[in-house]
Amino acid sequence: MRFKAVEVLRDLEQRDFRVLQAVEWGMRWSEYSDVEEIAKRVDLHLEKLLHILDRLHKMDLVERWIGDYVGYRLTFHGYDCLALDALYKRRVVESLGMPKGLGKESNVFHALSFDGEEILLKIHRIMYQSFSQVRKKREYTSDKRHISELYASRISAEAEYESMKKLYQVGAPIPRPIDQNRHMIVMEKIEGIELVKARVADPAQILEEIIEFIKIAWQKAHLVHGDLSEHNVIVTPDQSVIVIDFPQAVPSDHPTAMDLLERDIQNLSAYFFRKYKLKFNPSEVLEYVTGDEKN
Numbered sequence: 691m692r693f694k695a696v697e698v699l700r701d702l703e704q705r706d707f708r709v710l711q712a713v714e715w716g717m718r719w720s721e722y723s724d725v726e727e728i729a730k731r732v733d734l735h736l737e738k739l740l741h742i743l744d745r746l747h748k749m750d751l752v753e754r755w756i757g758d759y760v761g762y763r764l765t766f767h768g769y770d771c772l773a774l775d776a777l778y779k780r781r782v783v784e785s786l787g788m789p790k791g792l793g794k795e796s797n798v799f800h801a802l803s804f805d806g807e808e809i810l811l812k813i814h815r816i817m818y819q820s821f822s823q824v825r826k827k828r829e830y831t832s833d834k835r836h837i838s839e840l841y842a843s844r845i846s847a848e849a850e851y852e853s854m855k856k857l858y859q860v861g862a863p864i865p866r867p868i869d870q871n872r873h874m875i876v877m878e879k880i881e882g883i884e885l886v887k888a889r890v891a892d893p894a895q896i897l898e899e900i901i902e903f904i905k906i907a908w909q910k911a912h913l914v915h916g917d918l919s920e921h922n923v924i925v926t927p928d929q930s931v932i933v934i935d936f937p938q939a940v941p942s943d944h945p946t947a948m949d950l951l952e953r954d955i956q957n958l959s960a961y962f963f964r965k966y967k968l969k970f971n972p973s974e975v976l977e978y979v980t981g982d983e984k985n
C-alpha cells in the first residue's frame with residue numbers, strides 16, 4: 691500500500707502545513723473551507739494562497755469545490771500529513787516503517803520514537819461504507835459524507851485512546867498508550883502473535899488470562915472490550931496475553947454494556963471449544979467477572 695503522506699511530507703513547507711490547518715479549521719463550519727476565509731486566516735494574498743492550494747491539490751492532499759464560492763477540504767492524505775506533522779513536532783514519532791496490518795477500519799504501521807524505541811502507529815479510517823449505519827442514524831446528508839469520514843475517524847481514535855488509558859492505568863494487560871492526534875494513536879509495540887495464529891502451550895492458562903483481563907476491565911476500568919476475539923489477543927513469546935483493539939469499548943454503565951460483555955464471553959467460549967475442546971460455562975464466567983472483587 692502506498693502511504694501518500696509519507697511520500698509527500700518532506701516536500702511540504704511550514705506554510706503548506708499552515709494552509710492545511712486553515713482548511714481543517716474551515717471544515718468545522720462547512721464541508722469546504724472558503725478560500726477567502728483561508729487567506730485571512732493564514733494572512734496570505736489570495737493569489738499566493740491559490741497557488742499553494744493548487745500544489746496541495748496536485749499532491750492529493752485537498753479537494754476543490756467550485757460553486758457560489760471556491761472551497762477546499764482535506765482528503766485523508768491531507769489529514770494524515772497534519773497528524774504526522776503534529777506527532778513529529780511533539781517528538782513522539784520520529785519516523786515511519788512498514789505496514790503491520792491493513793484492516794478494514796484501520797492501518798497499523800511500525801514506527802520509531804525519538805528515543806529509538808520501536809512503536810506502533812494505528813490510523814483509524816472510518817470509510818463511507820462502514821460509516822453508513824452511523825450516517826443513517828444521525829441523518830447526515832450525503833454531501834456531509836466526507837467531513838463525516840475524517841470526523842468519525844478522529845472520534846474513533848479518541849475513544850480508543852481514552853479506553854486504553856483507563857485500562858492501562860488499572861494494570862490491564864494492554865499495550866502502553868503513548869499519544870493520540872486526530873485519527874492516529876501511538877502505542878507500545880507488542881512482540882507476539884495473534885491468538886488465532888499462535889502456538890499455545892497451555893490453552894487453559896491463556897483462557898484464564900483473557901478472563902482476568904475481562905474482569906479487570908469491568909471492575910477496575912469499568913469498561914467492556916466489545917470486540918474481544920482470537921484476532922484481538924496477542925500471545926507473547928513467554929506465553930502471556932496482551933489484549934488490543936478498543937474502539938468499540940463501552941463504559942460498564944452503558945445500555946449495551948451487558949450484551950457486549952455476554953457476547954465477548956460467548957465468543958471466547960465458542961473459540962476455545964472449537965479450537966482446543968476447552969469447555970466453560972459462560973454464565974459462570976459472567977458471574978465471576980462482574981461479581982464480588984474478592985472472587
Ligand SMILES: Nc1ncnc2c1ncn2[C@@H]1O[C@H](COP(=O)(O)OP(=O)(O)OP(=O)(O)O)[C@@H](O)[C@H]1O
Binds near residue numbers: 792881884935
Ligand atoms: N500494540 C500492538 N503491538 C503489536 N501488534 C499490534 C498492536 N496493535 C495492533 N497490532 C497488529 O495490528 C493488527 C490490527 O490492529 P487492531 O486489531 O488494533 O485494528 P483493527 O481495526 O482490528 O484492524 P483489522 O481491521 O485489521 O482487524 C492486529 O491484529 C495486530 O496484528
Ligand SMILES: [Mg+2]
Binds near residue numbers: 921922935
Ligand atoms: Mg483487530
